[in-house]
Amino acid sequence: MVYKMLVSDLDETLLNDDGTVHADNLAAIKTAVTHGFKFVPNTGRSFNSVQALLKTLGLYDQAGQYVISYNGAAIVENKDNQVLLTRGMDRELAARIFRAGLVNDQVDVHIYTVDTLFIYNISPTDKQYMAERGVPYELMASYDLAFLANEQPVMKVIFEHPDQAVREQIRDAVLAAVGADAVEATFSSSRYVEFNTKGVDKGSASLLLGEKLGIQRDEIIAAGDNNNDLKMLTAVGLGVSVANGIPAVQEAAAVVTERTNNEGAIAEILEKYVLKDFK
Template identity: 60%
Template sequence: MYKMMVSDLDETLLNDDGTINPKNVTAIQAAVAAGFKFVPNTGRSFKSVQPLLKQLALYNCPAQYVISYNGAAIVENRNNQVISTRGLDFTLAQQILAAGLIDSTIDAHIYTVDELYIYNISPSDQAYMAERGVTYTLLTQPDIAFLADADIMKVIFETSDDDLRLAIKAAVCAQVGDQVEVTFSSQRYVEFNKKGTNKGQAASDLAQQLGFTLTDVIAIGDNSNDIAMIKAAGLGVAVANAIPAVKAVADHITHLTNNEGAVAEVLTEYVLSNQ
């Protein structure tokens, strides 16, 4: 019997407009009431997940968790206690930021363990952040010297141009080599974490802390930053709207999209039906 689900948020658990399908809420609450662990596993900050946790009745709950920043932080919901982090070296973060700004249309996000800073935010990204209730501080210059002593989780770049995202990846990797883990998300972001940091590694670390094995874990997602956790889990699930690369590595593909309650579909079939 599965004991934990790690779930991506945007385009997986959440509807396209950032809301959550009521079917997902009902299924998650029923599973958690029976002792199941439901763990958002997201590229976002754990702070931005708090309204969602309130909807799911997981807010400030002991022994329930959030994995943030593509696996760079594991946080217990009670008092937002940070359990572990896998941050970027400051010099590496600086190099990534400088190398990735290859075009004046690109904006950059720098995440510390508890803050988000954005340089050159685009109108579309501003709307995306507002829709999801994400708070941030704007930078007027691409200078992060003031974060020299901070715990930097990841650096990401936003553009809706597919070719430009690939060019950013190439430019950064040419500068820093294999020191980074590179993923894509939401058809708009290219993301850089410390090498070895990903949603799959974090899911494995959390499962081990809880005394579970990966065979006890369901992972569900839609985009390339979800591949590591889908491959690692005992049951790796791609939602119906997932990109082809995710569907190719999944054990199961849902009939429903993110807008139709795909997470509820999986919980109903693999968790709630066994209770």
């Protein structure tokens, strides 16, 4: 099989734990892209927050190169950050999710619109995490969401807490409030529980981008490590878990790399399945 595109999660997959890019990953991505291969960050983050990374990868402001953001709620062409597709949620649903997920006063909440991240009750650890990854955001002074009436559509709502039991409590509270048929609920980065509109996920977005580019499902590789990557790994032709992927991801993937995210796992994938076709 000749693969034409790799959609890759960022944190704990492409990126080292400190947010940098392993030299092997960088070299392999640049070589693949030079030969017309598509390397597409497929992330829960906003596209605005990955601009520095795109510069590192040589993909910044490039026509014909793309980012999938917000767990599949937006597809953006890198040239001029042209938003090609959004799949957001209405403000009432966002508000219901927000209210239900505030299970204690230690929970912080992220609300993503197309171009802005708003954070309520930001925790010290989350503040550090945002700073390490250069993620811009605006603080919310209260839990009144009336201001969203003047904002672009909400892409997703996520909650941060270091305790998995609390994150599960948040998930259960939100699902009880809005219904499991209204949202996709996923976990990520061992700190977040995320909510998108039902049917919006990294996998369906990968296929939509492939369709736009004339790339078939079987010609797409996906790489990930966590719960919000599961549908991406099973939607495409070759789903790959990095070695540090959680057990559920490793079980769902067709392949598990030998290398972790800190050891250049993306380079391993490209060397084995893509770069060999260019020699």
